Structure formats: structure tokens, C-alpha cells
Amino acid sequence: MSNEFSLDATTESTAEHAIVLRDVHKSFGHGRYQVFKGVNLDVKRGEITFVLGPSGVGKSVMLKHILGLLKPDAGDVLIFGKPIPYDNASALNEMRKHFGMLFQYAALFDDMTVFQNVAFPLVEHRRSMTHAEMRLKVSEKLLAVGLDPEQSLDKFPSELSGGMKKRVGLARAIVLEPQILLYDEPTTGLDPVTRAMVDDLIVDTNKNFGLTSVVISHDIPSALYSADHIAFLFGGQIVFYGTTAGFRECQHPMVQNFLQSEERHRKEMHV
Amino acid sequence: MTSWISSVGAGFLGFVEQTGQISRFFGQALYWMFRPPFRFRLFLEQFIFVANKSAFIVCLTGVFSGMVFAIQIYFGFRIINADALVGPAVAIGFVRELGPVFTGIVVTGRAGAAMAAQLGSMRVTEQIDAMDVMAVNSIQYLVVPRIAASFIALPLLSCLFIFVGNVGSYFTGVYLLGIDPVLFFAHLQEIVQVRDVTQGLIKASIFGIIFSTIGTYKGYFTKGGAEAVGRSTNEAVVETLVLILVGDYFLTLVIRAFLYRTL
Numbered sequence: 224m225s226n227e228f229s230l231d232a233t234t235e236s237t238a239e240h241a242i243v244l245r246d247v248h249k250s251f252g253h254g255r256y257q258v259f260k261g262v263n264l265d266v267k268r269g270e271i272t273f274v275l276g277p278s279g280v281g282k283s284v285m286l287k288h289i290l291g292l293l294k295p296d297a298g299d300v301l302i303f304g305k306p307i308p309y310d311n312a313s314a315l316n317e318m319r320k321h322f323g324m325l326f327q328y329a330a331l332f333d334d335m336t337v338f339q340n341v342a343f344p345l346v347e348h349r350r351s352m353t354h355a356e357m358r359l360k361v362s363e364k365l366l367a368v369g370l371d372p373e374q375s376l377d378k379f380p381s382e383l384s385g386g387m388k389k390r391v392g393l394a395r396a397i398v399l400e401p402q403i404l405l406y407d408e409p410t411t412g413l414d415p416v417t418r419a420m421v422d423d424l425i426v427d428t429n430k431n432f433g434l435t436s437v438v439i440s441h442d443i444p445s446a447l448y449s450a451d452h453i454a455f456l457f458g459g460q461i462v463f464y465g466t467t468a469g470f471r472e473c474q475h476p477m478v479q480n481f482l483q484s485e486e487r488h489r490k491e492m493h494v
Numbered sequence: 495m496t497s498w499i500s501s502v503g504a505g506f507l508g509f510v511e512q513t514g515q516i517s518r519f520f521g522q523a524l525y526w527m528f529r530p531p532f533r534f535r536l537f538l539e540q541f542i543f544v545a546n547k548s549a550f551i552v553c554l555t556g557v558f559s560g561m562v563f564a565i566q567i568y569f570g571f572r573i574i575n576a577d578a579l580v581g582p583a584v585a586i587g588f589v590r591e592l593g594p595v596f597t598g599i600v601v602t603g604r605a606g607a608a609m610a611a612q613l614g615s616m617r618v619t620e621q622i623d624a625m626d627v628m629a630v631n632s633i634q635y636l637v638v639p640r641i642a643a644s645f646i647a648l649p650l651l652s653c654l655f656i657f658v659g660n661v662g663s664y665f666t667g668v669y670l671l672g673i674d675p676v677l678f679f680a681h682l683q684e685i686v687q688v689r690d691v692t693q694g695l696i697k698a699s700i701f702g703i704i705f706s707t708i709g710t711y712k713g714y715f716t717k718g719g720a721e722a723v724g725r726s727t728n729e730a731v732v733e734t735l736v737l738i739l740v741g742d743y744f745l746t747l748v749i750r751a752f753l754y755r756t757l
Binding site for chain 2 (some may be wrong): 240290292312316317319320322324326330331332333343344347348395399473
């Protein structure tokens, strides 16, 4: 097996789907807890795909499969048409450089400034870059996510608001210019204004950088606003995959339950 | 009766499982220790954290331990008129046992607990996951520098502990108990040999590996929230202290068999 996970021009041009999960099975606790019972998902290139589902259904497990942090018991995970090289640590790391990820609480390193946080992937993977080049790159990415570099570069995460942390986390996720961006519950626990800001950020980042985005969430309004396609994970399988319009029409009881709960919540807010 | 047996059995199985997991974790750290990139700056940061910042507390505990041992040994040895052996007796005790064990205990309380808390906090806030996702090996970045720094720092701190302990013992023996200053260390070279120092240094290095491996392991695999970080820290300290004291006995037997060719 090659040591490199290269996404050459041929691979990229032929792969219509950025991520493919094909009949993925996964269980934990020596088979006692079966999380995936044949998950199939095709994430189209350049689109924003939301993976929705109730808590504990295995949405984060899916992210870990996409990143190669977990290996399926059966089935395949393909990234731009190539299988994940689980048994080759350097090729796996090479593959991960094509991903960026925004964590639920941004996961910024507490002991590093905003500059050090965003520059971290550059320090690790672009060793030939000078400090000045890194500073320029970091400033460029901070501007792209709506932060003023002059105001934020030397701040520590503890000095930032929740929304600013998300922006810095996103700047860090895109600094290596990945092809795929993953979001883990990006709007959970945010106030409505910051939530709307994050929704816009997802759409703008995807468009401006020509990315493929996968968003793990249970936030229906966010999904309906930002998604090109929605996948609904329930009972170890994708029970719905389609457009936002199709999602509203879906007759699956759990999807209906989800939509009705959201509708009730929205009405209560208006009373 | 059955439940008692099953709980003992479960406890034993848990112990065996955890020992295996810690050994595997240490094996991974060892594997990544000798693979590039070599992170000298991180090693240095951890070395300063473990060695430099523990030096004061090691000196403080060392000097008082030396003083109290001199007093206790003096009152025992005086009965058989062996006052002149107080210095060498304290010295050999410190060099072989008390230096490495006390240093291990003191540094576990400070640096080992801090390692578990730091990594535990990073784990629950997904900082370790973020590192892995950014294609940076978190074991190589976070665990290797801590274990390597502790492996080197603990023998040095142990030497410091032994030195200040003997200084404390000298001042107590000479100025408080009235032992002749010439006699105090007169028999030192006859009693304390190079292999005793070697024994102490080997033990200290191994204790360095033990406390840093358990501290980083507990932190690295913390599951849950802030409460879990506290639990990991607590477990790291308790398990390290037990392992240092129990391990010291077996280490002594092994080292004596190799260095002294006798028990």
C-alpha cells in the first residue's frame, strides 16, 4: 500500500461523491450495542449535507468513521472514491489533512493564543512556512470567518465569546485549505443570534472555499436553512436522504416526530 | 458468598485489564518516542515543569526528612555507641530508598496530578480529538514529552533530595545532637558505594516512568465532564503511590540480584 493518501486530479474529477458510506455496520461492547446496521450515505461534492437524528443515535460515531478514527465492523467508507487506509498510519494522517473539523465547543487549545491555535496545523504540516507567512495566512482565514486579526490574534480562548470561539475554530479548520469540512453540532447551546451567525458561516464558508460540508446536528431550523441535502439517522440506518423540501414531506414516524416537536416548540415560542 | 467471590473476581479482572491497557499505552508512547518529528521544545517545557518547578518542594521535604532521620537514627545508634554511623546510615537510606521513593511521591503529588488534570481537561473539551483530526499524533505530542521529561527529571530531583537530606542530617547531627563533624561522614565511603547510587538512580528513573505513564494514561482516557477530570486525577495519584511503594520492594529484589548478586 502506498504511504500517501493523495487526492490527485484524476481521483477528484472522477469522484462525484466526496464521502461514501456503503453498508457500514458497527457495534460496541463485544457486539452488545449495535450502532450501525448497514448505513448507506453518499455525500455529494460541493454540497452541504446535514446528518440529523435524535441524541445517542450514532451521529458522532459516523463522523469518527468518516475521519478514520473508527473502523467499521463491516462495509466501506470511501473518501473521494478511495477507501480509508486504516492500517497505514502515515497514509491515514495524510488523508486527514484533507479534512477540517469544527467541534461543538470549538476545542481550541486553552494554553495557546488565537494565532497559535489557527497556525497549529501550519506549524505541524507546513514546516517550510516562515512565521510571517503563517501570520499572513492566519489573518486571511480570520478575516474570512469575520474576525478582525488585529483585535483577536493575541487573545486566549478564555477571553473569547462562544461565537468568536466558533469562528476561530472554523478558521483553524480551513487553514490547511481542506476539501471536506465537518461540523459537530455547531449550533447546540448557542443563543439565536449566534446560531444564525453560525448558519451563515457554514453556507458562506462552503461557497467561498468550494468545500463539501457534513454537519452533524439535531437542529432542524439550521438544517432547513443551510442544507442542500438532509440525511436522517435512526435505528442504525439512514431512514431518509433527500432535499430540505423532501424532508418536510417525509412520512417516516421518527422524522415526523422530529418535525412536529420542532413545530410545537416554535409555536410555544410565539405564544 | 457468591457475590463476594464475583466482586473479587471482577476486581482482579479489572486490575489485569487496566495493567494491560497501561502497558499498551506505554508501548505506544515508546514507539512514537523514536519516530520523527522530535519535539525538543515540548520536551524542554515538560522538563522545566517537572524538574524546575518541583525543585523547591523536593528541597523542602528532603531537608526535613534528613533532619528527622538523623534524630531517630541517633537515638537508636547511641544505645550501642555507634553515633559515628548516623551520617552514613542516613546517607545509605537516602541513596538507596528514601531519595527515589520520597521524590517519586512528592513529584507524583505535584506533576503527576497536574498531568492527569491537564490531559483530562483536554480530553473532555475535545482538544485531544481536535489534535488527532488535524493529523497530529496526540500521543506523540502530549504523552511522549511528559514521559521522557519525567524519566530524566526524577533521577536529578532524587539526587537533589539526597543531597539536601544529607545536609539536613549533617546540621542536625553536628549542631543539635553534638556528633563530631569529622566522624559524621568518616565512614561514608566505606558504607555507601557506587552501586548504591546506581540502584537509587535506576529506581528514580522507573518511578519517573510510572508516575508520568499513569498520570497521562488517566488523563488521556478521561470520559465525562469536569467531575471525571477530578476522578482521573485522584485515581492517578492513588494508583501511582501504591505502585511506587509496592514496586519499590520488587525493584529492590531485582536490582540487588543484578547489581549485588545477592538478596
